[in-house]
Amino acid sequence: GIQVEQSPPDLILQEGANSTLRCNFSDSVNNLQWFHQNPWGQLINLFYIPSGTKQNGRLSATTVATERYSLLYISSSQTTDSGVYFCAVENSNSGYALNFGKGTSLLVTP
């Protein structure tokens, strides 16, 4: 099946710093989503972005489908941004499954 690699695996930032999270995938996709999982386990959808660029407040994402990667940018980080960020992809061979990466664990310190 399609492989999803996320980097870095862990990240510690001071409040106010910016960061870039990367997601590489092994095949063409028709569905790519970024999620934030808070410490209580709730998965929040950040972006549905199979291609192109989107922005939502301090967060933005870019997917370059032809080069098989996506980037999530977090600017002016806040302690509430802490948690695990997952990239998940789906393609015509995945049988309607969203395949998740292992995630990037982010800790933002005051």
Added chain:
Amino acid sequence: DAGVTQSPTHLIKTRGQQVTLRCSPISGHKSVSWYQQVLGQGPQFIFQYYEKEERGRGNFPDRFSARQFPNYSSELNVNALLLGDSALYLCASSLEPGPYTFGSGTRLTVV
């Protein structure tokens, strides 16, 4: 508008027992998916249902089954529970195509 609701939130079962987890999708969403997440890993796909039909199944044993009702709500059943079934079970609903909205999950502990 209500989000995806799952019940119960927590559950403790004994090995060999059976469990039923429930999910109500966002109004208008016809697609419901189930995922299992064990500690420290990303969610793993179990099932997807669309218009009451199973459309996709992940690599899980036949002890796992699901169904979708005419109102698009869904149940996940797990028989003959094993210790390794202890996990967070997540339900998601979506329009087609579109972003997934996940519920808060059911945390299952098998003892």
